[in-house]
Amino acid sequence: MISPLAITWAPSPEIFSIGPVTVRYYSVLFVSGFIIGYYIFVRFFKREKLPAEILDTLLYTLLGAAVIGARLGHCLFYEPEYYLARPIEILKVWEGGLASHGGAIGILIAIWYYVKKYGRKYDFDYLWLMERIGIATALAGALIRLGNLMNSEIYGNPTDLPWGFIFVLRGEVVPKHPTQLYEALAYLLTFAILMHLYWRMLPKLKKGTLFGLFLIGIFGARFLIEYVKEPQVAFEQGMALNMGQLLSIPFVLAGIALIVYGYVTGKPAELESKPKKK
Numbered sequence: 001m002i003s004p005l006a007i008t009w010a011p012s013p014e015i016f017s018i019g020p021v022t023v024r025y026y027s028v029l030f031v032s033g034f035i036i037g038y039y040i041f042v043r044f045f046k047r048e049k050l051p052a053e054i055l056d057t058l059l060y061t062l063l064g065a066a067v068i069g070a071r072l073g074h075c076l077f078y079e080p081e082y083y084l085a086r087p088i089e090i091l092k093v094w095e096g097g098l099a100s101h102g103g104a105i106g107i108l109i110a111i112w113y114y115v116k117k118y119g120r121k122y123d124f125d126y127l128w129l130m131e132r133i134g135i136a137t138a139l140a141g142a143l144i145r146l147g148n149l150m151n152s153e154i155y156g157n158p159t160d161l162p163w164g165f166i167f168v169l170r171g172e173v174v175p176k177h178p179t180q181l182y183e184a185l186a187y188l189l190t191f192a193i194l195m196h197l198y199w200r201m202l203p204k205l206k207k208g209t210l211f212g213l214f215l216i217g218i219f220g221a222r223f224l225i226e227y228v229k230e231p232q233v234a235f236e237q238g239m240a241l242n243m244g245q246l247l248s249i250p251f252v253l254a255g256i257a258l259i260v261y262g263y264v265t266g267k268p269a270e271l272e273s274k275p276k277k278k
Contacts, residue, residue: 003162006175010168013151026147033140034063040136044198048271054118062133065110066103073102077243100141100222101247107133124271127207127258131269134214135198138191141218142184149180156182156228177228183221190217205269206262215255219248 015023038059045052074097075083075090083090111133115126148154152167156177164175194210194217226244241249262269 003160003164003175005162006164006166007178008168009149009152009165009178011150011152013169024147025150026144029143029147029150030140031063033136033143034059034066036143037062037136037140040139041132044132050122050124050271054122057117058114061110061114062107065106067098067106069106069109070098070100070103073099073105077102077247100144101244101251104251107137127211128269128271131207131210132198134211135191135194138187138194138214138218142187142191145180145184145187149178149184153180155179155230156225157230159228176230179225179229182225182228186221186225187218190214190221193217202270203268207265207267207269208258208262210269212255212258212262215251215258219251219255223248223252 013024013026015025015028017023038055041055041058042052045055071090077099079097111129112126115124115129119125119129152169155165155167155170156179158164158174159177160175161177163178165178166172166175190213194214197205197210197213223245226242226248229242229244
């Protein structure tokens with residue numbers, strides 16, 4: 001029985017079009033996450049006395065790495081046979097198909113490059129930067145999932161709960177779990193917790209704690225929500241754990257390991273020394 005409170009969801013994913021150029025909610029929300037993250041980092045760098053001018057390189061590096069990594073992640077993790085046979089299709093990002101796990105791997109590689117370029121000069125290391133990247137990424141992830149909602153994609157199984165969404169643009173006639181909202185709320189909660197810890201408790205925190213909590217919060221939520229999410233590709237049918245869950249487990253374990261590492265080593269989460277002069 002369909003709940004009388006079920007939401008009929010049929011917004012256009014496009015905000016407006018000018019000739020051949022179309023602006024979509026997903027694109028705006030995706031880019032907004034990086035822009036907001038940039039200004040969050042301005043405050044982080046100001047607090048820890050790092051020069052704001054090196055942030056531009058970080059923004060562009062992460063944005064490019066996230067898009068490339070997310071696209072390759074979708075193509076290679078979910079539909080490798082199709083895309084390896086048609087490699088030119090990988091470039092068609094506008095047709096959809098981005099995987100958060102691939103984006104995460106791309107960002108990890110980009111941060112390694114950034115730390116190699118600036119870390120020694122300003123006395124920060126890979127984990128120090130990851131701690132702060134995680135905070136901004138949690139918010140960006142929430143905005144991306146709202147973009148998925150506007151695209152009427154990546155939703156869940158049928159539900160008779162009152163907050164089910166009928167995704168009309170996808171031809172659905174029964175309410176489905178709005179798993180995009182579930183993930184967005186989980187990511188926002190993770191963001192709020194991390195921001196509180198950073199601004200109120202940073203001097204007491206050990207290095208690894210913030211990023212460990214980020215990995216557990218984001219990928220732990222992803223693992224659980226996958227239980228009510230429809231399979232993204234055919235081969236996931238019948239799997240005890242789908243691809244999203246299998247890819248989430250290593251990140252959750254890494255988060256636990258980082259928290260243990262922090263308390264074993266006792267290294268402070270704050271920048272340990274003042275930046276060197278140019």
